[in-house]
Amino acid sequence: MRQTTLFTKTQKEAPADEVAKNAQLLIRAGYIYKNMAGAYSFLPLGLRVIENINRIIREEMDAIGGQEVHMPSLQDPELWKKTDRWSDAHVDVWFKSQLQAGGEVGFGWTHEEVVTELMRRFVSSYKDLPLFVYQIQNKFRNEVRAKSGIMRTREFWMKDLYSFCATQEAHDAFHEACADAYMKIFDRLGFGAQTYKTFASGGAFSKVSHEFQTLAEAGEDIVYVSEEKGVAVNEEVLAEADLTELGVTKDELEKRKSIEVGNIFSLGTKFSEALGLHFKDEHGENQPVIMGSYGIGPARAMGTIVDLLSDEKGIVWPASVAPYQVHLVGLNGNDAEIRDYTDGIYSALRKRGVSVLYDDRDARPGEKFADSDLLGMPYRVVVSKRTKEEGMFEVVERSMGETMALTEEALYAKFSNQDT
């Protein structure tokens, strides 16, 4: 991508109405745009980050047997009345509207009802189970207060997976597999080391659920954590949690702020019974399906990465999610010979399958370096009159700030073999 054709541009100052670091940096760098409180646009570079995150999530969900679907955002009230989750008295996050043809409609904030009703058409025998379906879709929640940049918005991406099992054993096994998959995802996104599977309150679903909490100063949640033992408990269940079962004492737990980056719930047969999702067991008896739901917010994950990994100069993307692997910064572009030369390097890298953002703008070096730091690609490759004369390329690793000099051959070798 040539930067001269990219419609977004950076800005020096953060907008006055954003306090959250994630939003300040992402807006300054032109990754996102705030349309209204709790609703952001994802611009070309930002969307590439989201898509990389989604790709990682898909790979890990597919690896544990997930099958991707896409369900509607528009919701039929009748369905939700069956589980008593339509009334504003019971669920206060609904966005609701009127159908012109008459009647009400809601905007989906989760999909247990929808997917359960859908599965009635396809599940009739224990031989059909277990099965796992997921989607990555925009959810709508009428939060009274959107906050913290892209961390808590009224419209947001969500990966929601639903499990359907015949036995509790099968459910437990999948629950465990999904928890492992979540940790793999967070590892690949670059914040696995700070992320804990915690014990949390289960709301209406179950006595105890699990959350994945990433330790971060920008977090809205509080967990009690023993980093040494790798155990964390949410504040709201600390009093009732059985700490001896977890192998820790209260003294070993440290109070920390954290970001909820994922959650998993065991639903039991609450939804299958309410909506009539049954299967025939080996004896021909009707049994309710045992269900679970498992969520991750890709945009929140993106905000978490920015909050945790950025530095005073700007964003630092892990290679796994960076919009481009290489930021090719061309200097001395007013010299036609140098510009042609740099264009050639750009073409050569692309020909080798390297994803490159090419700063081909007619701007001064200082501005280009500052923008490059702000945008945060994993590697910066500087091409200039000087590097051409030396026959070497200046390669800077964004996270470490380390500079190395590579020959053209070494440059291609370094980036051609990368997973992008």
Add this chain to the structure above:
RNA sequence: CGGGGUGUAGCAUAGUGGUAGUGUACUCGGUUUGGGACCGAGCGGUCCGGGUUCGAUUCCCGGCUCCCCGACCA
């Protein structure tokens, strides 16, 4: 939803009951070219409605907006 704050140009800000200023961004000209250059010339603005007033961006009332604290967060 309770409390507090906020609203001036694309962005960041100053100021005033009487022609609204600065930085940045943008346009044009010139000089520059390895860490957000310099000189000159331009374009561009008071959230909405009502009130007080000869005159309101400023004061008053109402609304909306956005942010923060709390509550909430299946």
